[in-house]
Amino acid sequence: MSSNTSPTEILTTVAGTLVATQRYATMEAALRDLALSAVRGKTLHYRQRIRRLERKYATDFDTFSERLQGRATPAEEDDWFAWRSARRMLADWQESYRDLSDERAR
Numbered sequence: 001m002s003s004n005t006s007p008t009e010i011l012t013t014v015a016g017t018l019v020a021t022q023r024y025a026t027m028e029a030a031l032r033d034l035a036l037s038a039v040r041g042k043t044l045h046y047r048q049r050i051r052r053l054e055r056k057y058a059t060d061f062d063t064f065s066e067r068l069q070g071r072a073t074p075a076e077e078d079d080w081f082a083w084r085s086a087r088r089m090l091a092d093w094q095e096s097y098r099d100l101s102d103e104r105a106r
Contacts, residue, residue, distance in 0.1 A: 015031045018030040039100060053086070056079070057079070061084070064080065
C-alpha cells in the first residue's frame with residue numbers, strides 16, 4: 001500500500017480479506033469486530049496504567065487524591081494527572097465499547 005492510502009481504505013481491505021476468507025459473513029461484521037478489538041485493547045491499556053499507579057501508591061485514586069491535598073510533590077502531581085487522565089480515557093473507551101456492543105446486538 002502506498003503512503004497515500006487512507007485509513008478507510010486500509011480497513012476496507014482488511015475487512016474485505018476477512019470476508020473473502022469466510023471469517024465473517026459481511027464487511028460490517030468484520031469492521032465491527034475490528035473496532036471492538038481495538039477498543040478492548042485501549043481499555044486494557046488504561047486498566048493496566050491505573051493498576052500500576054494503584055500498586056505504586058498502594059491505594060485507589062480517590063484516597064490518593066485526598067492524601068495529596070496541599071502537600072504533593074511534583075512527581076506525585078504528575079502521577080495524579082496521569083492517573084486522572086487514564087481514568088477518564090478508560091471511561092470513554094468503555095462507553096465506546098458499550099456503544100459498539102449495543103449496535104452489534106441490534
